[in-house]
Amino acid sequence: MNKRGKHLWVHILLLSIFAVLLFPVAVMVSTSLKTFAGIFSWPPTWIPDPPQWANYIQVWFGPYQFSAPFFNSLFIATTTALITVVLAFPAAYALTRFSFVGRRSLLFLMLMTQMFSPVILIVGLYQIVQSLQLLNTFTGIIITNCALTAPMAVWLLQGYLRNVPLALEQAAYVDGCSRVTGILRIILPLSAPGVAMAAIYSFIFAWNELLIPLIFISDSQLRPASLALTDFVGQNVVYWHEMMAASVITTLPVAILFSFVQRFFIQGFMSGAVKE
Amino acid sequence: MLKPLRRFTLSPEKSPFFYLLPVLLFMSVMVAYPIARVLYFSFTQNILTRPDLGVTFVGLQNYVTLFQSAEFWATFTRTALWTGLSVAGKSLIGFLLAWLLAKEIAWKRFYMALLLIPWVTPMVVAAIAWRWVYDGEFGMLNWVLTELHMLSDHYVWLGHKLSAFVATAVTDMWLGIPFMAMLFLAGLQSIPREVLESADIDGASSFQRLRLIILPLMKPVILVATTLSAIWTFNSFGVIWPLTKGGPVNATTTLVVEAYQRSFGAFDIGMGSTIAIVIFVILMLFTLVYYRALMRREEL
Amino acid sequence: MKRRGLMLSIVLVLVLAGCMPQGESGDGPAQITYFHPGLEQPEMREMIDELVQEFEQKHPDIDVKVQSVGWDQSYQKLVSGFNAGEAPDVIYGGSRWIASFAAMQAIQPLNAEGEKRLALYPKPLQKAARYQGKAYGIPRGFSSRTLIYRTDLIEEPPQTWEELVQVAKKVQQEHEGIYGFGVAGAKHVSTTTQYFNYLFQNGGQVFDEKGNVKLNSPEAAEALQFYADLYRKHQVVPNPLEYNREQLPILFKEGKIAMFVCGPWARQMMARAPDNEKTPYKAAPLPKGGKMANTLVSDSLMISAQTEHPEAAWTFIQYITSPKEQTQYDIERNTIPLQTKEAEDPFFQNDPYVREFVKMIDYGKPQPAPKAWEPFEEIVTQAVQRALNGEKAEKVLDDAAAQIKKQQLEPK
Numbered sequence: 001m002n003k004r005g006k007h008l009w010v011h012i013l014l015l016s017i018f019a020v021l022l023f024p025v026a027v028m029v030s031t032s033l034k035t036f037a038g039i040f041s042w043p044p045t046w047i048p049d050p051p052q053w054a055n056y057i058q059v060w061f062g063p064y065q066f067s068a069p070f071f072n073s074l075f076i077a078t079t080t081a082l083i084t085v086v087l088a089f090p091a092a093y094a095l096t097r098f099s100f101v102g103r104r105s106l107l108f109l110m111l112m113t114q115m116f117s118p119v120i121l122i123v124g125l126y127q128i129v130q131s132l133q134l135l136n137t138f139t140g141i142i143i144t145n146c147a148l149t150a151p152m153a154v155w156l157l158q159g160y161l162r163n164v165p166l167a168l169e170q171a172a173y174v175d176g177c178s179r180v181t182g183i184l185r186i187i188l189p190l191s192a193p194g195v196a197m198a199a200i201y202s203f204i205f206a207w208n209e210l211l212i213p214l215i216f217i218s219d220s221q222l223r224p225a226s227l228a229l230t231d232f233v234g235q236n237v238v239y240w241h242e243m244m245a246a247s248v249i250t251t252l253p254v255a256i257l258f259s260f261v262q263r264f265f266i267q268g269f270m271s272g273a274v275k276e
Numbered sequence: 277m278l279k280p281l282r283r284f285t286l287s288p289e290k291s292p293f294f295y296l297l298p299v300l301l302f303m304s305v306m307v308a309y310p311i312a313r314v315l316y317f318s319f320t321q322n323i324l325t326r327p328d329l330g331v332t333f334v335g336l337q338n339y340v341t342l343f344q345s346a347e348f349w350a351t352f353t354r355t356a357l358w359t360g361l362s363v364a365g366k367s368l369i370g371f372l373l374a375w376l377l378a379k380e381i382a383w384k385r386f387y388m389a390l391l392l393i394p395w396v397t398p399m400v401v402a403a404i405a406w407r408w409v410y411d412g413e414f415g416m417l418n419w420v421l422t423e424l425h426m427l428s429d430h431y432v433w434l435g436h437k438l439s440a441f442v443a444t445a446v447t448d449m450w451l452g453i454p455f456m457a458m459l460f461l462a463g464l465q466s467i468p469r470e471v472l473e474s475a476d477i478d479g480a481s482s483f484q485r486l487r488l489i490i491l492p493l494m495k496p497v498i499l500v501a502t503t504l505s506a507i508w509t510f511n512s513f514g515v516i517w518p519l520t521k522g523g524p525v526n527a528t529t530t531l532v533v534e535a536y537q538r539s540f541g542a543f544d545i546g547m548g549s550t551i552a553i554v555i556f557v558i559l560m561l562f563t564l565v566y567y568r569a570l571m572r573r574e575e576l
Numbered sequence: 577m578k579r580r581g582l583m584l585s586i587v588l589v590l591v592l593a594g595c596m597p598q599g600e601s602g603d604g605p606a607q608i609t610y611f612h613p614g615l616e617q618p619e620m621r622e623m624i625d626e627l628v629q630e631f632e633q634k635h636p637d638i639d640v641k642v643q644s645v646g647w648d649q650s651y652q653k654l655v656s657g658f659n660a661g662e663a664p665d666v667i668y669g670g671s672r673w674i675a676s677f678a679a680m681q682a683i684q685p686l687n688a689e690g691e692k693r694l695a696l697y698p699k700p701l702q703k704a705a706r707y708q709g710k711a712y713g714i715p716r717g718f719s720s721r722t723l724i725y726r727t728d729l730i731e732e733p734p735q736t737w738e739e740l741v742q743v744a745k746k747v748q749q750e751h752e753g754i755y756g757f758g759v760a761g762a763k764h765v766s767t768t769t770q771y772f773n774y775l776f777q778n779g780g781q782v783f784d785e786k787g788n789v790k791l792n793s794p795e796a797a798e799a800l801q802f803y804a805d806l807y808r809k810h811q812v813v814p815n816p817l818e819y820n821r822e823q824l825p826i827l828f829k830e831g832k833i834a835m836f837v838c839g840p841w842a843r844q845m846m847a848r849a850p851d852n853e854k855t856p857y858k859a860a861p862l863p864k865g866g867k868m869a870n871t872l873v874s875d876s877l878m879i880s881a882q883t884e885h886p887e888a889a890w891t892f893i894q895y896i897t898s899p900k901e902q903t904q905y906d907i908e909r910n911t912i913p914l915q916t917k918e919a920e921d922p923f924f925q926n927d928p929y930v931r932e933f934v935k936m937i938d939y940g941k942p943q944p945a946p947k948a949w950e951p952f953e954e955i956v957t958q959a960v961q962r963a964l965n966g967e968k969a970e971k972v973l974d975d976a977a978a979q980i981k982k983q984q985l986e987p988k
Contacts, residue, residue: 007381014376017369018390021453025393027416028405040830044419063618091299094292106296112563113307117511119532120552120559123317123539124310130660147306150299179289208398210514215540218653218662220616220644226400230518230646231616238823240408247401255396259389324655325676325948329984412818413832432815437965521763524817525961540652542951 032056032244039240055245066246068221069228073207074253076138076224080145080206081199084153087146088198092157093183097166107158113151118211121148126215140216141224145206152205153198160194161187200261204254225250311556317549324543338550355530358445359509365449366509367502370456375486377457378464395454403518406447410434410519437527440520444528448515452508456501463497464490496569503566507559531555605639606888611654611664615644623908631895638888651950658682658882665883666892668716670765671704671876675987676948678707683878685710687890693897696915700942705876713876714897718914719839720936721773721870722859724825726834729754733835733860737774737802740835740863744812747834758824758833759806761816761957761964768956769871769943770821770837774799777865782944787988791956792970792977799865800960800969807964816964829855837862839873840911840933859932872940912937946985955979 026046031039033051059066095103118125125144126135134140164187172182188195210226217223229250232243288294318338322331342348377387394402409417412432421427433443471489480488491498513532516522522529522537529537531551539548610628615621621644628640643664645653651673657663658680667683677683686694694702694711705713725733729747734740744756760766772782780795790796806813814832824836825845831854836842846857862870877897879889895901903918912933913919924930946952959976963969980986 007379010376010379010381011383014373014381014387017373017376018387021394021450022390023416023420024402024405024409024450025397027409028401031408040414040826042414042419042830044414044416063621064616087299087302090295094295098292100292103292108563108567111567112560113303115507115511115559115563116307117513117532117555119511119513119536120555121307121310121314123545123549123552124313125306126656126660127313128306128310135660135662143306147303150303151307154299208400208514210400214649215652215656218643218645218657218664226398228616229400229404230648243404244408247404251397251401254398255392258392258396323948324659325680325950326984327680328947412815413827413830432818435815435817523763523961524761525958525965537954540656541954542948543655544951 028244028247031240032248034241036239036241052241055241056249059242059245059249064228064231064242064246066225066228066249069223069225070249072138072222073224073226073250076141076145077203077206079138079142080149081203083142083146084149084202085195085199087150088153088157089188089195090183091154092161093187095154095158096161107155110151110154114148114155116148118144118148118209122211122215125212129216135216136219136222138222141213142206144212144216145202145209148209149202149205153202156198156201157191157194160191160197164190197261200257203257207250207254314549314552314556317545318553320546322545324545326543334546338546342547342550342554351526351529351531351534354441354527355510355532358441358528358530359506361442362445362448362452362509362512363502363506365445366452366456366505367498369449370453370501371460373453373457374460374464377461391454391457393454394450397451399451399514400518402447402451403515406443406450407434407519410443434520435524437524440524441527444516444519447519448509448512451515452505456505459497459501460494463494463501467493499569500566503562503569507562507566510555510558510562531558605637606885607639607641608665608883608885608888608892609641609643610666610668610892611643611650612668613644613647613650615642616646623905627896627901627905631892634895635891638885638891640892654682655680658880661882663880663882665880665885665889667878667880668875669878670949671701671713671715671874672765672943672945672949674705674712674876674878675707675945677878678710678712679947681881683712684881684883684886685712686714686879689894690714690890693894696899696917698916698937698940700872700940701874701914704872704874704942704945713878714893715874715914716877716897717875717909717911719841719873719911720933720940721769721837721839721862722932722936723835723837723862724828724842724857724859726828727856727858729834733858734863735861736863737777737865741806741810741812744806744835745810748812751834754831755814755833756812756835757806758819758827758836759803759813759816760819760821760824761807761960762818762820763954763957763961764820764822765953766821767816767960768953769873771800771803771956771960772871772941772943773837773862773869774803774865776869776871776941777862777867778802779866783946783987787986789977789980789986791959791980792973794970795866797969797973800963800973802865803960804963804966804969808966817961828857831855840930841909843929844909859929861932861936868939869941870936870939872937872942874943945987946980947987948985951983952980952985955983955985 030046030048032055033053034045034048034055035052038045038048038052058064061067095107125147129135129140129144132140134143168190169182169186172186173179177185207224208226209224210230213224213227217227225246229243229246232239232246286294286297319333319335320331321329321334321337323329373391377384377391397405409415410433412418412430412435415433417433418427418430422430431439434440467490471493472485510530511532512530513536516528516530516533517536520528522533532555535548535551535555537548538544538551542548612624615624624642628642632638632640650669654663654667654669654673654677658677663682669677674683678685691711693714694705697705697715701715701718702711705711705715723733726747729751730743732743734743740757747754747756760770775782775796778795778799780793780799781790782796784790807816814827819827821836821838822845824833824838825842827833828836828842829846846855861868877893879886879893883889896905899915899917902914903921906913906918907921907923912930913921913924918924919934924934944952955976959972962972
């Protein structure tokens with residue numbers, strides 16, 4: 001068999017896998033462009049005629065005001081990302097530049113904490129947030145998010161920092177720079193891609209998180225997008241077309257961010273397992 | 277140059293503690309304390325909606341009750357099966373994709389972009405989309421399968437125990453396949469070309485090459501990827517809850533769903549916390565495996 | 577040190593922003609929060625907002641803030657709120673919640689005026705709003721059940737269980753692609769109330785007068801068997817496990833089922849699309865078993881025990897449940913008259929659809945009142961789902977009764 005023929009076979013296989021893999025997404029987009037009556041028509045259509053772009057406008061500006069939860073999410077996720085990096089970066093630095101008793105245990109702890117599902121911690125977290133009087137506030141959600149993202153961020157960042165050569169930093173110290181200045185002037189710029197990765201990881205985590213706002217937020221004005229999505233499952237009837245439009249809107253920011261950093265993620269998770 | 281530290285100091289020049297302090301403080305308040313609380317609750321009888329039953333310290337009673345109930349072991353087995361099914365599916369399909377994408381083919385970037393789509397879909401969105409795909413009367417899955425003559429009549433996917441079990445696992449697989457494929461792809465690409473080419477000269481068939489050369493070389497990657505995926509799958513709440521709430525009957529009730537139901541459905545904080553602690557211990561074991569797998573390759 | 581300072585100030589600013597009391601001052605209007613589940617639906621939200629505005633105009637000394645989460649999450653939110661000391665002042669919720677909320681001392685008994693107001697309502701509703709003899713709620717939403725059927729496919733609605741099966745089978749024989757009937761079996765409160773209709777009609781009880789569980793009586797088992805047989809033996813309903821009652825009107829409107837049992841709000845859902853001439857319908861009394869009965873489900877307004885403004889809270893309840901406002905509310909929501917007097921309003925007498933629901937009120941039985949509703953609901957839906965899955969009704973109800981005893985849910 002010649003090389004071309006062989007590759008044709010690969011393409012056919014790949015395309016058929018992707019056809020299955022993208023099926024739900026196609027359904028989502030298609031449904032988001034239907035009318036309420038259209039979603040129940042049988043046999044179903046793939047391309048609604050005419051496509052109801054108005055659904056998106058309805059969801060965003062209409063009575064659901066999906067723009068509000070969207071911006072809530074944006075605020076929560078951005079702040080979570082910022083705080084996470086501020087907390088995690090110095091810690092990752094310490095873990096790669098100092099040797100001290102308990103360093104390995106600390107690394108293990110970080111790894112372990114990142115494995116927790118919020119479900120396990122939520123009862124305890126609820127109490128903390130309650131005693132800080134932060135229930136039903138953005139701050140409450142943000143600090144809880146940070147608790148769950150910081151360990152992973154430390155892990156990702158220390159993986160990155162280990163590959164930043166010491167020599168540059170040391171040159172600065174020889175010149176009489178203090179360590180903190182050295183970090184800010186030299187290490188931080190050099191590890192910018194790693195920092196971006198940790199920030200985006202935290203952003204996406206916060207953007208997708210459902211359980212924390214579900215338990216902590218009761219004021220409807222404070223709901224993030226993930227929680228607001230569940231609104232379309234009304235007491236009476238599920239407005240699938242509008243829900244799907246909102247779903248598409250919710251997915252977009254993550255998709256855009258992700259396309260920048262997916263490569264780094266793999267390295268982060270595999271740190272150690274793959275030599276490059 | 278790792279500087280050994282001799283005595284405790286907070287100096288930013290000499291000590292790591294200055295840098296570690298913020299995160300440690302934060303984590304002890306936001307992680308260690310909540311775990312301690314949950315641990316404490318697991319030793320109490322405490323049903324929020326039932327003040328008539330009282331709040332009492334019961335020692336290990338909750339654990340004894342839990343381990344003695346057949347239902348718990350059924351849930352435990354179900355969780356293991358569900359996790360196993362999902363991880364197996366993710367790994368197999370992920371590996372197949374990685375293997376295909378590792379070949380030198382055209383449109384690679386295009387395929388990679390497609391692969392990202394399930395990955396970037398927020399879990400709650402995925403659950404909503406799949407819920408609609410599975411719908412018994414209006415779902416696209418039934419339509420496609422009847423069009424292909426694989427199904428003669430509508431099937432209510434989330435309405436039967438076995439199919440709901442598989443359907444929720446498939447949704448979870450769907451979310452996890454891209455990540456697995458990417459990890460495997462990174463692994464495959466790290467295998468030196470000469471190794472594969474030397475096999476070519478020896479006339480090894482595709483399958484032999486996979487079994488004898490690629491798989492052994494990929495072992496650490498596979499171990500890391502499957503363990504990591506097992507941890508996430510085991511923890512999965514966001515897929516099952518919106519799809520089935522653990523039903524029908526209890527066909528998709530995993531430990532995490534059970535813990536949530538106890539704590540926030542029945543408000544049985546004592547028993548909910550007990551299950552949470554059990555999950556915690558299981559996760560610790562998983563993490564140990566993952567850590568070992570990572571450490572084997574490199575000194576951290 | 578710059579970096580640390582910056583970090584601290586960010587955290588500080590965030591914490592402060594969260595803690596800041598929001599516009600509270602000593603002698604402004606009394607601020608109360610009103611919790612009403614399910615207002616994410618724009619239509620509902622508008623109605624409540626208008627009502628609140630009217631109230632605020634007439635009572636400038638009271639400021640009402642509306643709070644809402646979905647019905648699915650409401651119970652959970654309220655219980656967490658009570659525990660955190662963050663409960664809303666006025667609560668709209670299922671009357672089934674009153675027992676546990678009152679036992680938790682999360683809601684407070686109504687004053688003498690409240691007792692007087694409660695007397696305006698039918699007896700079963702009064703009963704549902706009381707706990708240990710004291711009035712804790714004023715009924716608000718309330719519904720009976722009828723059989724809604726396709727007039728173009730069914731000439732005479734079935735009047736007994738046997739006829740129900742016959743008629744359903746006949747429809748299925750005559751028409752392709754439609755089920756004769758539809759019932760609920762998903763994890764949802766409606767699964768319990770749908771099953772309880774049959775249980776009550778068969779002379780069964782969930783709890784007896786003394787509060788002992790009677791769910792495993794032969795009558796109850798027979799009723800559950802019938803319910804499950806509709807799906808398993810007679811095959812006249814689509815797989816119930818996927819559907820809660822609220823999805824049945826959609827199936828009906830789309831021509832997938834020819835009959836279903838629902839409350840009056842079904843009309844709103846069936847009529848959301850203007851083109852439903854395709855599925856003309858009427859309401860009829862339920863097909864009866866041993867006797868006629870149906871489960872009366874009501875929602876109530878309650879006052880939190882934590883409120884700082886109990887008078888303002890009561891004034892609000894008093895206003896929105898005044899006979900005039902209530903009648904208006906019921907007509908707008910297409911529901912049935914709540915207060916005994918309301919039934920005299922010509923709307924409820926003349927509308928042939930609503931009239932059937934009004935008739936069913938007389939056969940109403942209140943929902944059972946376990947010590948805590950949600951675990952009870954979980955146990956009963958489990959039992960129903962197991963029966964629908966083919967297990968013997970006696971067995972699953974024995975298990976359910978044992979569970980209810982074990983968790984001490986009996987209202988003793």
